Amino acid sequence: MAGAKVVCLLGATGTGKTGAALALAEACGGAVVNVDSRQVYKGLAVLTAQPTPEEQARCPHFLYGDTPLDMAVTAGAYAKRARCVVASILERGLLPLLVGGTGLYFRAILGGLAPIPAVPPEVRNEIARDYEALGPAAMHERLAAVDPASAARIAPADRQRVTRALEVAAATGRSLSSWHGQGDPEAPGYDVLSLGVRLPLEALAPRLAARIEAMAAGGAVEEVARALERYSADVPGLSGIGGPELAAHLAGQTTLGAAKAAWLANTRAYAKRQMTWFRKEPDVHWFAPGDTAGMLAAVAGWLGRGAA
Structure with a gap:
């Protein structure tokens, strides 16, 4: 896989990566690979903002919503799965698009994490x-x-x-x-183009608030309720932002309004941590949300295809 071309599309939550990924995939003959530690879990499509079935039908998508809620996922194990998926995409003659907001997963897939011994x-x-x-x-x-x-x-x-x-x-x-920080000796050595989508936190905050309202109205509460019928509230799949807050509401410990306020505060804090992480990543070409034309031009130039 050394030298194989791979696009990474990264950024904080709520910056519009899904729409950008679809545009890139359709224009460049690509397939989308999830790089979000929350979107791996089954049964929480709304809560974790997974691409909708209609969006996933527009191009191949991989590693979304296929992991049971009670299964913990490490970055190293996920990297192995993602690398296998990338290999299968390349064999089909498609362009792999690694899309998400979990910086550690990107680093693991591309080769920044050493294999860690099993914990007794x-x-x-x-x-x-x-x-x-x-x-x-x-x-x-x-x-x-x-x-x-x-x-x-x-x-x-x-x-x-x-x-x-x-x-x-x-x-x-x-x-x-x-x-x-040690690095993975089995790193695949991809030829990587990294595209980032970013917005100042002050401008992102209203988008996050509107997104949470839409999630709550669109089925996230019901998803968590169904999950709690089968699992305890502390399973790995419910540990991400939104899960504990809605679980507390469903347990009668807080109102829905208070749960959404906590959800928003924690999401904002998470977005800030994501921004801090991605700022330190080298060679990222940054774009404003919605600048699909700029991203397409960057990919086309990198692929040597001229204007997309």
């Missing part, structure tokens, strides 16, 4: 017991003490990722961020 069950169980006894704030403080870099990018309420980072540190004696 006894370590995992001990940290799970500590989490139940101490709660999210204390466990996030523990993470900050052993792995400040991971603590800075992981929200305190994200149980799955807080515990994963603590497990790795306890089991290997090295921080998760240290493993992530």
Whole structure:
């Protein structure tokens, strides 16, 4: 796969990556590969803003909504799946478009993460017991003490990722961020064009508020209710932003209005973390939301096709 051409389309939540990806795929003969850690989960299409069935019908889409809610997903394991999908897309003569907002997944797929040894069950169980006894704030403080870099990018309420980072540190004696900085010797060596969609946080915030209102009205609450009929509220698939807030509302602990306010505040904070991460990534060509023409021109020039 060395030298194979791959487009990465990245950016914070709510910046319009789905529409841009569809335009690029249709113009360039592409297939879309999910690079969002929340959109992998089954049964939460509205809550996680997965492309709609109509959108997915416009071009091939992969790795959306195919993971059970009770299955934890690591960046390394996801990278292996994504690389296999990219290989199959290339074999079909299509252009792979890696689309999403999870910076760590992009880095893992492209080759920035070293393979991490498996965590022994006894370590995992001990940290799970500590989490139940101490709660999210204390466990996030523990993470900050052993792995400040991971603590800075992981929200305190994200149980799955807080515990994963603590497990790795306890089991290997090295921080998760240290493993992530080492690099993967089996990296595929793609020829990558990275396109980013960005908007100042102040301008993005109203878009996020409108999006959350649309999600809540469009079935997100019902999705979480159905999920809670089968799973506990702390399963990995419900740990992402929106899940805990709506679960609290459905449990009678808060009003829907308060849940949406918390959902928005946490989404805004997440968008800010995404922006911080992506600003540090090299060689990203940045565009405003809706500048499809600019993105198409960049891809066409990179492919040597002239104007798209």
